[in-house]
Amino acid sequence: MKEHWQGDSRDALLSWLMAGVREELGVEQIFLQLCNRLVACGIDLSRASLHFRVHHPQWLGTRIIWSRGQPALDVQTVAYEVEATDTFRKSPFQIVFTTGSEVRQDLRMCGPLRFALYEELRQEGHTDYTAWPIEHTQGKRHLVTFATDRASGFSDGEIALIREVLPLFSLVSEIRIKNQLARTLLQTYVGPHASEQILDGATTRGSGVSLNAAIMICDLRGFTRLSDRRSRDDVISILNQYFDAITGPIEKYGGEILKFIGDGLLAVFPLEQPEACENLLRAVSEAQDAIAASQLGHELRYGTGIHVGEVMYGNIGSQKRLDFTVIGPAVNLASRLENLTKELQRPVLISSEFVKRAGCADRTKCMGLHNLKGFEDAVEVHALCSPRRP
Structure with missing residues (x-):
């Protein structure tokens, strides 16, 4: 029926x-x-x-x-x-x-x-x-x-x-x-912001926008030595725990992780967001606390370079393989500061431009002027006070 x-x-x-x-x-x-x-x-x-x-x-x-x-x-x-x-x-x-x-x-x-x-x-x-x-x-x-x-x-x-x-x-x-x-x-x-840009059609090489942002670049120290002493699975586990400790606070405070580079990462906090510079410092502080409290706190060493400035945010790469990232002198300076943490034995180094923008001079120690590769003028460098071990 x-x-x-x-x-x-x-x-x-x-x-x-x-x-x-x-x-x-x-x-x-x-x-x-x-x-x-x-x-x-x-x-x-x-x-x-x-x-x-x-x-x-x-x-x-x-x-x-x-x-x-x-x-x-x-x-x-x-x-x-x-x-x-x-x-x-x-x-x-x-x-x-x-x-x-x-x-x-x-x-x-x-x-x-x-x-x-x-x-x-x-x-x-x-x-x-x-x-x-x-x-x-x-x-x-x-x-x-x-x-x-x-x-x-x-x-x-x-x-x-x-x-x-x-x-x-x-x-x-x-x-x-x-x-x-x-x-x-x-x-x-x-990342969430870049993904929306791509879905909206930003897929042409060279397409992008200028962005004013606070920039942080982090890197592990002694990773090669650590890799030699541990099994492959242990190394991957350590890296994941390290990145969990760092990326959680970055995302919590409105930052965007653009790239993992081996044992390092690049993140930006767009200045259009309220308290972008302060939020970056909060993220760095919470990441330090998380690493120190973890099982890895006794053996992980790391360096972070922080700067603020204009970056080009968009597609870079070959005709068929693109990377959505940021480039520019401001990114290069943050990278040089991260490298300088090895020499100065400070885990977090900050440019004077960032210190002025964030109004955080009372939380930093001036480390003097330093000549950084690729920059004609010496750069005034500050270290974050009460740092964790370098």
Whole structure:
């Protein structure tokens, strides 16, 4: 018998998926509307979930849960470790991800059910559950689930409608998820500001803007010796702990990390931000405290050069391989100050221009004039007071 859909809402649902989601940028809102429109078709949904992978550096993917009567979606991140857990291995998710098959379970059955998830759903009052693969190009597979608490469960016609709808949902979700993946990858590898510039079309070699910024360049000391004494995995772990200690405060106070250079990094604090110079000093101070408090505090030595000035911020490189970074005399001077920390045995050296701009003379000690490579005039150099060990 042919299912009767309320007010031709089936056709409206399919039309919406084909032409009505153009302005929706995120998959979350599309999924929310999909669930609401399935309810409008007469399907008595009580719960639905969407699981997709974005490969963020901190988590594997995202889980979105829709529940009837809730005003908003429940959006959760999923750790990389989840797929190694018994909870995942003994779940319908593992079957769908591995085989690409649909899974359906009548939750009204007497006795124990196959998976713990089924037991949880039954206890919540759901009667019927189904999980489906969301197939994207290049073999990428995601997952969507639907549940009802209607006494009779889903009808065959409702399952057929969901099956009809999902290929269209797969198309529109792939575009949004890949956009999110591209944004995530760019933010991971070039930083939030640079990633937005690139996504806005700044991909031509030489394109860029002039930027007034406070600049910091950090570098580890004795890294070659450290590498010789430790295994490869230990060295990578030490580097990651070191960068965690430094980058956390930089990001906290509005700085942008533009480049990791082996065991060093380059970061800027745009002067358009309030208290940019002061925020840089706060970041340096908190990074010092974090390193000193860590297990590595007794063996890590580092140097930081700080300056302020105008830089060129944009695309530099060859015709086919570009780097979005900052260049200019101000960056060079910060680099020379970082190198000078070895000679003066001070972990943080600051230019007089930065000291004047930040108004931090009471927190520094003047180390005199120094001739720096590439600069005709001697540069007045200051050391940050109460420094950690160089």
